[in-house]
Amino acid sequence: MMVFVLFLMYQEQQYEEAALQAQEQARLAEEREGPPGERLAEPGPGLGSEIESRRRAGDLPREDPAAGRIAPEPLDETRLAPLESITLENENVVAGITNGPALVESWRLKLYDERRPEGRVPIDLVTEGHPTLQTAVLGIGGTSFAEARYEIVSSSDREVVQRATSRAGVLTRTLRLDESGYGFELALSFESRLERPVDALFEVRWPVGVSEREDFRELSLLAYSPDDGVSREMAMSVGQAGFFGRLIGKSSTGTQEVEGRAVWAGFDIRYFTGVLIDPEDEASLDVRFEMLEKAESAVAHVSPAPVALGAGGEASRTFRGFFGPKQSEALAAAGSGLEHTINRGWSWLEPLTHLFEIALDKLYAIIPNYWLAIIVLTILVRVLVSPLMVRQMRSAEKMRAVQPRVKALQEKYKDDRQKQSEEMMKLWREEGINPLGGCLPVFLQFPVLIGLFYALQSSIGLRHAPFVLWIDDLSQPATLFTVPGIEFPIRVLPLIMGASMFVQQKMTPTTGMDPAQARMMQIMMPGMMLLISYTFPSGLVLYWTVSNLLGIAHQYWIRNKMQPAT
Numbered sequence: 001m002m003v004f005v006l007f008l009m010y011q012e013q014q015y016e017e018a019a020l021q022a023q024e025q026a027r028l029a030e031e032r033e034g035p036p037g038e039r040l041a042e043p044g045p046g047l048g049s050e051i052e053s054r055r056r057a058g059d060l061p062r063e064d065p066a067a068g069r070i071a072p073e074p075l076d077e078t079r080l081a082p083l084e085s086i087t088l089e090n091e092n093v094v095a096g097i098t099n100g101p102a103l104v105e106s107w108r109l110k111l112y113d114e115r116r117p118e119g120r121v122p123i124d125l126v127t128e129g130h131p132t133l134q135t136a137v138l139g140i141g142g143t144s145f146a147e148a149r150y151e152i153v154s155s156s157d158r159e160v161v162q163r164a165t166s167r168a169g170v171l172t173r174t175l176r177l178d179e180s181g182y183g184f185e186l187a188l189s190f191e192s193r194l195e196r197p198v199d200a201l202f203e204v205r206w207p208v209g210v211s212e213r214e215d216f217r218e219l220s221l222l223a224y225s226p227d228d229g230v231s232r233e234m235a236m237s238v239g240q241a242g243f244f245g246r247l248i249g250k251s252s253t254g255t256q257e258v259e260g261r262a263v264w265a266g267f268d269i270r271y272f273t274g275v276l277i278d279p280e281d282e283a284s285l286d287v288r289f290e291m292l293e294k295a296e297s298a299v300a301h302v303s304p305a306p307v308a309l310g311a312g313g314e315a316s317r318t319f320r321g322f323f324g325p326k327q328s329e330a331l332a333a334a335g336s337g338l339e340h341t342i343n344r345g346w347s348w349l350e351p352l353t354h355l356f357e358i359a360l361d362k363l364y365a366i367i368p369n370y371w372l373a374i375i376v377l378t379i380l381v382r383v384l385v386s387p388l389m390v391r392q393m394r395s396a397e398k399m400r401a402v403q404p405r406v407k408a409l410q411e412k413y414k415d416d417r418q419k420q421s422e423e424m425m426k427l428w429r430e431e432g433i434n435p436l437g438g439c440l441p442v443f444l445q446f447p448v449l450i451g452l453f454y455a456l457q458s459s460i461g462l463r464h465a466p467f468v469l470w471i472d473d474l475s476q477p478a479t480l481f482t483v484p485g486i487e488f489p490i491r492v493l494p495l496i497m498g499a500s501m502f503v504q505q506k507m508t509p510t511t512g513m514d515p516a517q518a519r520m521m522q523i524m525m526p527g528m529m530l531l532i533s534y535t536f537p538s539g540l541v542l543y544w545t546v547s548n549l550l551g552i553a554h555q556y557w558i559r560n561k562m563q564p565a566t
Contacts, residue, residue, distance in 0.1 A: 086155050091180040092324070094122070097160050099150040102131035102207075103175055107274075107323050109182075113464070114215060125272055125323060127209045127216060130297060132274070134205040135173050137190045139306065140198050145171055169193045182324025183334055186276070189316040192309045201306040202317045204276055208235050208267045209297035214476065215269055221300045222275075222341070223258045223265035223287040229347070230340050231258050231287075232268060238289045238298035258287040263336055264322075265302045271460045271475070273341040274323040276302050281336050327460050328357070345454040352447060356455035370465040370474055374456070374539055378546040382554070385448060389551070393558040396507075398433050452543060462539045474539035491534060493541045498530030500548035507555050 085105065088095040096106035107125045114123040126132055136145055150162035150173070158177040163170060174187040188202050208219055222232040238256055258265070261283040266275030278284050288301040307315040322334045331338040344353035359380070363373040382389070405427060413420035427433075456462065462474040471478040471493065479489040505522045533541050 083149060084152060086152070086160060088155075088158055088160060088175070088177050090158055090177045092182055093177060095175075095177065095184075097155075097175065098131060099152055099162055100131065101134050101146060101148055103133040103135065103162075103173065103186075105131040107132075109272075109324060112272075112325060114213065123215065123272075125274060127211050127213075127219070130207040130209045132206050132208075133175070133186065134207065135171065135188060136203045136205070137169070137171055137188075138201040138203050138303070140168050140192070140194070140200055167193075181333060182322055182330055184321045184323065185318060186321055187316065187318045189314065190309075191314045192312055195311045197308065197310050197313075199306045200309050200315050201303055202315075203301055203303040204319065205299050205301055206266050206274065206276070207292065207297065207299040209293075210236050210295070215271060218270055220268045221266070221289045221298055222268045222273075223262040223285075223300070224275075224337060224340050225260045225262050225283050226337070227283070228260045231262075232343075233289055235267075235298045236295040238291045254291045256289040258289065261285060262287045262302075264338070265300050266321075267300065268341060270326075270458070271463050272325055273338075275321065275338070275341070277320040277322065277334075277336045277338075278304070279318050279320050325460055326458070328361075342458050343454065344458065345450060349447065349451055349454070352451035353454040353458075356452050357459060360455060360459055361461065364461060370462055370539065371467045371542060374474070374543050375546050377452075378543050379550065381448060381452065382547065382550050386554075389554060390558065393555050395433065396555070397559055398431060402427060402431055402433065453540060456540045456543060457537060459539075462537065465539070467538060467542065471538050474542070475537045477535055477541075478538045493538055493545065494530055494533045494536070497533055497541050497545040497548065498526045500545055500552065501526040501529055504548050504551055504555070507552065 084099050086097050088097055092110055094106075094108045094110065095104060096108075097103060098105045104126060108122040109125065110122055112123045113120040145164050145166060148164040148166070148171075150164045153161040153163050153172070155161070158179070159174065161172065161174045163172045165171075170191045170193070172189040172191075174185075174189075176185045176187075178184060186204065188204075190200055190202070192198060192200070206221075208221065210216070210219055219235045220232045221235060221238060222230055224230050233256060262278075262285045263281060263283050264275040264277040265285060265287040266273065276285070284304055286301075286303050290299050290301060291297075292299055302319075304317055307317070309315050320336070322331075322338055324330055326342050328339070328342075331341065344350040344357075356377070360373060360377055363376055364370060367373050367376060406424060409420060409423045409427065413423060464472075465474045466472045467474055467478070470480055477489070477491055478493060480492050482489050502522065505525055529544075533544065
């Protein structure tokens with residue numbers, strides 16, 4: 001088995017190296033001659049059968065720029081304009097614009113900051129080394145703008161117009177910020193210099209790179225279709241075969257085709273997102289995720305339907321965009337279903353998660369402190385589920401009261417399991433105990449707990465919200481100190497949560513379970529939850545800890561109330 005697995009791993013490595021070499025060769029060819037024929041979307045009306053046959057073949061024939069050019073004199077693509085940067089600004093955004101192949105080199109939000117060694121600064125949503133909104137025209141030889149420097153035609157406070165020229169035509173791009181908010185408009189226009197009709201495909205690329213920055217540790221590419229929902233892929237996993245795929249010798253392809261057509265696509269982190277949107281809110285965008293550097297960087301390719309151009313013709317395409325926080329009001333104002341960028345769990349759970357988000361926001365409006373709002377929300381949830389909890393706790397107390405008699409029966413019939421079970425069932429009937437009576441309330445609470453998990457996990461209000469002492473960000477795990485040498489973080493809040501869960505487990509009697517197994521469960525369950533919660537946001541661990549402490553107090557109250565009867 002080991003030899004077999006090692007052979008599959010060796011095979012996988014060979015496949016990956018060959019795929020990477022092929023990608024590098026294709027990239028070099030694109031830079032020299034123009035794109036070798038990226039995938040086309042389904043043709044629209046009037047495009048004819050030629051483009052359809054090209055799409056099915058997976059390649060696009062090259063045009064001969066020397067024969068088809070209208071321009072009387074050759075255009076020198078190697079003469080690059082100097083690299084320039086300008087700034088666009090509105091009430092919420094300061095955008096750094098470059099005239100290189102990528103349009104946006106920085107996108108800082110005025111109302112949200114991030115922690116850097118030099119202190120708190122406005123957060124920049126462009127990952128280092130990956131300027132975004134790269135523009136291209138595909139399907140026509142001689143139109144590679146991979147190394148282009150754009151001429152700045154005009155600029156104002158909120159708008160810039162740039163133009164680049166290749167052997168086959170002129171590409172003009174315009175970026176316009178909304179007056180306020182986080183929206184923008186990207187307009188592309190291509191003027192052909194060829195003498196014969198061609199089919200042009202605009203493409204915008206959104207590259208991202210994995211970073212150690214606090215907000216960028218969980219970075220994904222995503223696309224949304226009304227039919228297929230949200231397709232989300234971790235940037236470090238794009239194009240990978242996966243664990244089971246490697247076991248069966250499946251090669252990583254380097255690309256991932258998003259099924260169907262999308263309304264919008266781009267990148268996603270926990271509290272922020274950046275997407276290009278179809279201006280008509282129609283699912284007309286073809287989306288492809290591509291690995292740039294294995295487990296390090298990837299790019300989302302976004303392209304609308306191709307456009308048929310006559311000789312010397314001109315085509316244009318406009319995208320809307322959103323580049324900002326996943327904050328409910330901002331997403332609702334942008335429209336186009338952008339609320340789906342917030343991960344609220346499974347579709348059947350989304351209404352419950354959204355309800356808890358609204359409750360948390362309303363509580364914060366009354367109590368302008370998020371850790372107090374979480375505690376109040378926890379109390380309200382406990383009150384809401386108290387009828388179920390009381391039933392569960394009463395059942396547990398009855399079980400605890402008859403535990404000595406259960407142990408006596410277990411000892412008396414230890415050699416006859418069938419008789420032991422019959423006598424225990426008889427005892428439970430006499431005492432009016434349902435051994436499964438405490439299970440149903442627990443299962444009914446699961447949707448509530450999961451909904452709260454997603455609500456607290458995705459609430460941008462918890463970001464940088466302080467609690468006490470060293471816990472200064474409820475959206476992140478809070479480390480008191482790190483053990484030297486092994487660099488292991490010591491986090492107090494999860495330890496308190498684990499201890500409270502241990503006490504709660506110890507208060508809950510076990511039904512007919514072997515004592516050794518019962519002791520193991522009392523340790524294993526809190527230990528498992530401690531392990532899971534060690535990397536959870538502090539706000540979520542705070543909720544779980546307060547819920548456990550309230551449960552312990554409630555159990556003691558039920559026990560004392562039932563004491564005279566027992």
